[in-house]
Amino acid sequence: MEPPQEFPFPFPAYQIQKQFMKELYNCLQDGKLGLFESPTGTGKSLSLICGALKWLIDHEKWKKQELTSIIAEIDNKIKNCEKPSDNWFTVQTEQIELNTQRQPLQDKLNAFLEYESEREKFKKIVESKKAARTKTIGKIKRQPTTKFTESNKTKEIDLDVCDTEKDLILEDALSNSESSEEENTEEPLFKNTKIFFCSRTHSQLTQFVHELKRSPYSQDISVVPISSRQNYCINKSVKRLKHISLINETCLQLQRKKTTVKKEKDLKKLKTASSCPFVPGDQKLLMAEVLTNIQDVEEIVQKGQENNTCPYYGSRKSLQSGQLILVPYNSILHKSTRDSLGIDLKGNVLIIDEAHNLLDAIEGMHSSIITGRNLLHCYSQLSQYQKRFEALFSAKSILHLGQLSFCLKKLLTLFGATTRSHPKDEIDKTVTPKLYKIEEFELLTEIDTVNIFKLLEFVKTSKLIHKLQGFVEQYGNSIKINEQKIKKSGITEFLNSIKNKDTSSQETASIANVPDNNEDQTSNPLMAIVSFLECLKSSCTDGRICVLPGTTIGQGIIKFLLLNPAAHFHDIVRDARSVVLAGGTMEPMSEFIDQLFLMAGAMPDRIMTFSCDHVIPKENIISNVVIRGPTGVEFEFNFHNRQDTKLLDELGRALLNLCNIVPAGIVIFFPSYNYEDIVFKHLDKSGIISKISVKKRIYREPKLASQVNAILEQYAHSIKNPQSPCNGSLLFSVVGGKLSEGLNFSDNLGRCIIVVGLPYPNIKSPELQEKMKYLNEHVKPDAGNSFYENSCMKAVNQCIGRSVRHINDYSTVVLLDKRYRHKVKVLPQWIQRSVTINDSFGSVIGNIAKFFSAKRTKTV
Template sequence: MAGSMDDFDEEGDDLLASFVENKDDLQNNVPVDFPFPFEAYDIQKKFMENLYLSLDKGQVGIFESPTGTGKSLSLICGALKWLKDYQEKQKRDLEALIAEEEKSCTSCDGVSGELDWITQFAVKKEKQEKLDSAKQKQQKLEKQESRLLEIGKQKQYRKRKRDPLEEEFEELMKEAAPDVQAAYREEIDKVKGQEVDQGDDDLVPEDYHSDEEVKSEDVSDSENSENSEEEVDHVTKIYYCSRTHSQLAQFVREIVKSPYGSNTRVLTLGSRQNLCVNETVKKLKSLSLMNDMCLDLQKNKSKKIDREPSGEAVRKRREKNGGGCLYYRQEMMEDLGNRILTEITDVEQIVKAGRQMKACPYYTSRLSIPLAEVVVLPYNIILHKSTREASGIRLEGNVVLIDEAHNLLETINSVYSVTVTGAQLTKAHSQLSQYEQRFRSRLKAKNLLYVKQILYILNCLVRFLGGRADINGAKQSAGKYETKVLTVNQFLSESGFDNINLFKILQYCRKSQISKKLNGFLEKHPNSEVSVAAEKAKEKNMGVAGFLEEITQNVESSASMEEMQKTNAYKGNEESVVMRSPLMHIEGFFASLTSADKDGRIVLTKQPLMSNCSLKFLLMNPAVHFKDVLTQARSVIVAGGTMQPIDEFKQQLFFAADIGPERILEYSCGHVIASDHLFALAMKSGPMGIDLDFTFGSRENSALLNELGLIVSNICGIIPGGLVCFFPSYDYQNLVYQHWQKSGILTKLERKKRIFQEPKLSSQVEHVLGEYSKSIQKSSGGGSVSGAILLCVVGGKMSEGINFSDDLGRGVIMVGMPYPNIKSPELQEKMQYLNSNFPRDKNGHLPGQVHYENLCMKAVNQSIGRAIRHREDYATILLLDKRYCKESVRTKLPSWIGKNLQKMEKYGPAVAAISQFFRGKKSDTMN
């Protein structure tokens, strides 16, 4: 197999580039045939051809292919066909280059005497250097291929020796309950891998050098790091990103089924939360704490232990220095790496193999990146620069393929947005104050200076929220509810610490690991907060009653903080895990304040209770962080089932990152279904002639709710199987449901179809879907109740990633248009930003208004795309709102829906058309 040429000297690369330019240009010669597991549809062939062309030209591609059209297989077969061809082309070009240079060097010996001997010598030397460079490159490729062949032939993995304790564990635990096995493993890890207490020495940062010294050290470290990385050759690869691990696992399974499943090295990456197998680390609730614990165990493992004459002495020395991680073993990780490169595995399979082989899946996967041809990973790893670099990902010369990219703009904004609360700020200030008081005499001057500066910043932030840092946030009042948006410079000025260099603060936090030291301090001295409170009580002569009140405040504050974090965790906020100290999270907010003034905003939210107040950094310009990906990677492909409206991607993400239109390729394909398998209808009025106006001011009208009930009731009698009905919000869904319940409409519906509602808890989704499916299957056998109706919410748990194929979704109803809250300060600020920085569209509309409409239509497109999942599937899509009859709305629907959309002014003809559609399908089925 061919490897990448990224790791060779610049002169050789320039030579090869100039050589290739003089050869036949292959970039427009797209293959006629693509390996595919079955006969590909025409739209799949065109998809692969356009993808191949985009990768070959190094373009930025926007690909839209409806779910059910084999998008994943088209991506796999098109991209891997290009990759294999590119690898072979690299080898051919290199061989031809060497042959040409050898011929050129030989011809130099017979050069005419017109040139003096010095010139002849210089020319010959230059050609010889170029030849040597090309040969060196070829040797590296051959060495790399040899290594890959060795891995490919390896069928048996080295069996490691197991100690009696592990043998006993395996035998005794085979039939034990899972929780017993986990508890036993945890005890083993504690015995073998846990650090012993080393006092408080590890809690005090080392002497912090001057900024100049640190800068020079950073440069040196950077150079060493780069030199170290240069020793590892990376093959040209494809980075495939998606939103969830289930989607990534599905993509891996598609590769296995493809023609490339047997000869492609595929690697799946994940976080420690997904890949760690050390029970001591896994039990930690915070990802940040998991990272710190893991690094500590590595550090202990890597400590040098002098050889002692006595084995007992060695054992004692190891015990003193800490045992390290049982799974971080080079030999075992090498075996695991060979396995995951020769067997296509997803995250769960990698973890299982890691447990069996007693090797760390997390570090093994990262060490295996250089030789992998396809790296499968979540969004955040590729989009977040520091995470990307820490993972060892190189974008230069490689392809980035982002699937399910319809929310890419929002995803980047979310990755770089940070929220801190009043409770977090007061808690961090209190903890760091205790730390500073305890170790004041042991902290060097530079350390003490920076700790004081961090305390000053925390104090300024608390005061800006309207509170005091020396009083528990849970007992402080911050005044009335208020929301305010500021630029970064305005915020720094008004908060009072614009004179402090945040870059130096962040550098100190990184080098000293002060947040980690603080967390260790709180772990070893959990009662220090009470002790400090007691000292303050004595100083202020508060007496016993005051001291007890102080303790009560601490307990209530802790409970309030934990409750708030649990609430945020329920909402899906990964940063809201319960942390012993919030300083590490607050450092992320400090980092956001170093952004350019025009690229971000600070949203201040004041509430009556100080602990509930918050500061949020809101990223305005996602292109500033995505630009590195676009400029470093050879090609970037964003793909999805519904990418409309595409203009927003180009304006805010590509053009804003200085990517010209000439480098962008757009491709949107239709559906594999025949046109008569879809009936899309925009309905303007109901059976009583009332306009379907679900705007915010009219949607609670009783007459309108009755009209909606009559429409759904009539439709239930026509549409067989399952009917999925989407509402703009949970509140509106509940409002409609309660009205139907009171008016008797719900009773009429239940006579026709069994009714289900989308649950608020994610854990209940699978159960509801299962019952919904059972009801539809039962109704197929006959009976008065035919099928089921599922009431869902746009943007909820069932609007993405759920397939309502065949009878599960014969009809999809969209009630109203799900516009976001226009009064939201964040949305208003975003619209103002767009109006100030981007031009009007071709119709003269302001970009802020276009963005507002696009947010609505992207949500609509995701929801109505839940139906029709394969070639033989059929369904009807009903858009219930008179605004859907506008031409401007139709153009923002997926092309395969928009071109077939019918607009019905009156209710009667609309129902007749739906009835005729399903009579035709019933007739086709019988025939």
């Protein structure tokens, strides 16, 4: 198929948007692996939607035409065979062969036509239900509250604790299927091509749904948002569990409790929940709602509540008929999650938006941390659970529980601890941080004697996590852990030590659920342990294990680090028709090509890149690299100079000058929270903060995510409603913090973005050094240093990207550090075109004053 000359768009498209859509269309048609960079504010989401959906509609039409034309050709051949011929046997044979070829094609075409008509059928279901609902709306609205929440109030409380002890006993053979009984497991004759659109967060996918509704395809495309049970579940008794693994297992457990009529009376007497009241419900109606109207997760949940049916299974069943499937990162990047959700990438398209941190996201998703506290609590729970029910377990269950306990014991030895230790016991100072390869770690801890694969399979099939959680909830008050030993010395302690040991043994236990400041007692430590053991299944070269002893045993950390994210991207590259990574700042693209696509097995000729300029005019952005401050002190905010008082004073003078000439909002980014605190305290002590406060209302980025919105609202309010003599606000932020990505400082909120220093990661970190060493050995000799440099500049570029958000926006970027003069080539292209390297601070002030003066004149 040739790319179209015009793409439907909700408004006249910019030239770069047309180019973006054309390149995307070609990428999908040719089955390429694409890297697409389009600066934030250039309509990237709409370009992705319109380019990809135009291809999808054309592709489906072409498939239908191809099927029709092949069948027509066969029909012509059959007609020719019907002409009189002497060799009737050959003719008959040919006819049979042609009919044999034609039948599967006709069946496929019929399935195609049936799929096309399915949307109309769903529309009729929705319309007829709406008509019926207007008559009985009062009754329907009352059903979810009266039928379930009130009458089942006792069931909600008794869900995990009143189903007697039978529910706590391990099961030897359970189905691993994630699906409910009603799900159709038959392979469909026709599978439509799907586009899987993936973004990092639930809120970003919600924003994407709003963009979809604005697009020209809002009435033509079936959109299915896939999310976890945690987001979709409407059963309050399940949702209250909070932990995703427990929610999943409880949901599946409830479905296994489906009862016969005979058992129903007995269950009512016991007041136990027999099954989830929302499964199956009217799933057909919910599917019709999902597939005929574009909706986000919250809207589908609301529909599920109205129809008294499960939104999670409704969305999953809609997946087969959906055309555009919206999924969060973890649903796509985790193979086991993909399989459990029924996501099949074969022959389909995957678009990953906001992909600039994709490598870090994959590493984070497949890395794991456990603490000494996790190990001790898990061992205590496990040993007491086993002691209570051992007589009822099979020999196989006892064997695997013993192996799991063995692993916990051996992992504790890394901190010089035993199963009798207490989380608050101090760690011996001789235990130092160490980094191991997987095989070294397994040999050292002796867990190589355990078949981890079989052990994890046992944990999964026996539902041990769920059973142990139920046990802890039911018997929490009687579960004991070892009490902290108080170290004593002297003659008294010696005399006590040779007394009858019975007196001390009575004091070795205390209640397990005594509150601890560091960890919520309702959490399930086994989940963290299982996640860590899963990581040990990785290839030995792909990861490392870091042991970091804390002050106490409970604070000790064992961490699995994934070094090769491509290991978890291989299946995606192999199966998908096309993979597109899109973002506002994707440079350096070589990192994605070398560390992801090529290492995942892609051929170089399958990879393509596209980068477009910003839509804003060149005169709407100026960038200044500032080498020295107002009194001539050089700006070099490296680690050694950061507490230099002369440098901090010079920074204060520079900020004061900038605040005097920049109107409205200024956002200043520091390399870390610690350095932001050092600078702020110094400037406050030296009186600079009070001087700046005359012109700008000052705000600081909070460390707690829950406080971010409140600070942003106050920041925006003081800009929109300045109190004379103030003309705006100054926001102290942190590179890589909560304000450096995903938030918009458009128009007056961000007339100037200042970046202080270069936010290099800690080069002495053993984790960073191991990552660099791995890249040097497996990618190319200098890949480690490139990774170190890129880690810094990618973070800077994200901060710069907050400045301009639409075609009429304007802003300035100020980079305070002399080292930036050597970094111009790795800045975003749209910034490079306006960069000025200033040897004197006066020229910086002159450039910026002239810039804002021109903008004021233009607006007047």
